[in-house]
Amino acid sequence: MSEIREARLLKANSLINKGFEPYAETFKISHSTRFLNEKFGYLDNGQEFDLNVSLAGRVLAKRVMGKIAFFTITDQEGKIQLYLEKRIIDDYEINAKLLSFEDLKEIVDIGDWIGVFGTIKKTNKGELSIKVSKWEMLSKSLQPLPDKWHGLTDIEKRYRQRYLDLIVNPLSKTVFKTRAKCISLIRRWLDEKNFLEIETPILQSEAGGAEARPFITHHNTLDIPLYLRIATELHLKRMVVGGFEKVYELGRIFRNEGVSTKHNPEFTSVEIYQAFSNYIDMMNLTEDLIKNIVLSCCDSLVINYQDKVIDFSKPWKRISMKNVVKEYTGIDFDSFDGDLNKAKKFSEEINIEISPKINTLGRLLNEVFEQKVESQLIEPTFVTDYPIEISPLARRHPKNKEMVQRFELFIAGRELANAFSELIDPVDQRQRMQLQQSLRDAGDLEAHCIDEDFLQALEIGMPPTGGLGIGIDRLVMLLTNSSSIRDVIPFPLLKPELTSNKSEKSTSNEVK
């Protein structure tokens, strides 16, 4: 292992001794591998095209046959073969004191970045290649790459050393391209509809807007605790109070909770607020936006996700929480006349685990939904009309005071979006926050706290508004057919590895 490193350091030094730089400053590229593959794919076997090109990439394979060699190099968008002939390269070398064919064989290792000049040639066997006349070392790699055939399969290593994963697993690269495309599409879609992107604070003296525990940090000179935001909601609503009718924020949210295939402590969401709208309008907006993204990223509204087929093209199902629970479990929460014990008895019969925290009919309804229904909602489904006690920021439902105008969107058994008709009545909002605060005082660390400044803003007056939050990571999981949220986050949170106190020795061949 360290022998490989030593040998490669020697090679780097030998370049220096020949008067070349193992770590180049720049290299001027004329084309990408993708462009050349698209443009010259039509050439017949053995045919050449006299276009001078320069391109750069990482060496992925070396096939040396004495006085001729074939390397495969890869750049961001693809691969191409290099056709390397001793006679051609060494002809140039004599004239211009360049690196020789022998150097190419001896000094270049798999993993190195090199730059080449040459022309286009399709080999006799039909592989489009660069017929190389001269070459340069751009960056000497000191460590071996994973197996060229099996790649890197150890999931932990793929996360911890994402750079290796990206080099040897091409699918990993496409995941992050799709992620970037998805985020850019969301911004463009919203910007075109005149939504204004806002940047609200990440460091806050109270973390509000969601039921979650925050990360705590400390500001030294002010000597106060600060919390990382758990939502962008309360600040975006302040912007609506201030007169911005359509706002959004796409950014990182931090929640101090468990890690799973569906949860990373920091994740990306987009929250969208639109004045003069209610949750029905936000439902329509959600359906439009997500269909647009799916079509752009997957070229179809019907996609495969894991072993399921998900059809986004039909109008998405809209069903109330009570009705969907009735449909999937047979339990009719309207039949209990507010009798919690009766409802618990029915729920226990279908093996619902009921924690002491479940002390109202609404919480029980939500619990039954989460335990028995959620995972079965594969096709896009809007579940509407949530219990008021788990929705302290949502507007009361006009037809049922125990419910609010809220929906969550479920796809592939997972929550993807959450939205309400926002609660804009400052008196009602104060009562709800006070109730939350009392739960918090009683020890519920996830309950909301009173945000006086937010209440003050509502008293100044907020227009009727619809609000929506979409989990970007989970959306990208669908778009890229990824089973774990960690597959769509370049550097997911992992426990630190114990570092061995193996001291780094022998730097004798270190390039200075």
Place this chain on the structure above:
RNA sequence: GGGUCGCUAGCUCAGCGGUAGAGCAUCCGGCUUUUAACCGGCUGGUCCUGAGUUCGAAUCUCAGGCGACCCA
């Protein structure tokens, strides 16, 4: 939080009480149309960590670390 499984060469894996193994990569030699190039030769190990059982442990037991999956 509970359960199951995994951790052995740079990578992918075998070995499951008796000298630490293979393929690829590396290193040396050969080769002017290969593409998992090929042919010949050589190297490479804290078997995740620690303790125990044993004449003897990668292998069995216990504790710990990290990860994956399932359940809650």
